[in-house]
Amino acid sequence: MPVHVPIGAKYAATSTEMVRTDFVCEKCGHRAPVEVVASGTAIKEAPFFLFRKSAADAAVAEAPEVAKRNALNFTRLYPCPKCGKRQTKAVMVLILGEAVIGALIALPVWLVGMFVGLVAFCTKDGPAYPMYLTGFALAFLTIALVVRRGYVKTTRLAQIAVEFLEAGEEGSK
Ligand SMILES: [Zn+2]
Numbered sequence: 186m187p188v189h190v191p192i193g194a195k196y197a198a199t200s201t202e203m204v205r206t207d208f209v210c211e212k213c214g215h216r217a218p219v220e221v222v223a224s225g226t227a228i229k230e231a232p233f234f235l236f237r238k239s240a241a242d243a244a245v246a247e248a249p250e251v252a253k254r255n256a257l258n259f260t261r262l263y264p265c266p267k268c269g270k271r272q273t274k275a276v277m278v279l280i281l282g283e284a285v286i287g288a289l290i291a292l293p294v295w296l297v298g299m300f301v302g303l304v305a306f307c308t309k310d311g312p313a314y315p316m317y318l319t320g321f322a323l324a325f326l327t328i329a330l331v332v333r334r335g336y337v338k339t340t341r342l343a344q345i346a347v348e349f350l351e352a353g354e355e356g357s358k
Pocket of ligand 1: 210211212213214215265266267268269270
């Protein structure tokens, strides 16, 4: 009879932090104080149930740091109130991150497309070349959809998280 032996445990802690920082636009140089509210989750693993307390403590200690990092990231993703543009570097980092997630999801899609193409090629039942193309096309489409979804979601969260402390732009230099 199989016996389930747990070999470890994961501890997650979530924290919500308010960060006061400066919004700085790399395009027009606009600078304004903002207040950002963001959450962050830290996950720590306790191997073999040893160090359970320290894993839990580490997660609790790290969660606020993750929340603060997210807050600063949201600030960089907020469109500049003066010129309306987003910061290129932050947008690139976001898109690349989402593309990696998209690629992981697209990989099986691509493999299935290749496999179908191979079967078609071996059995001479159908055109192999278009099947390869279908695999690539589906994989790229998957990545594009994941990137788009992630971009829309994160920039929307940034829109909610960031609040400018100055009313209007009269006070800024
Ligand atoms: Zn600007």
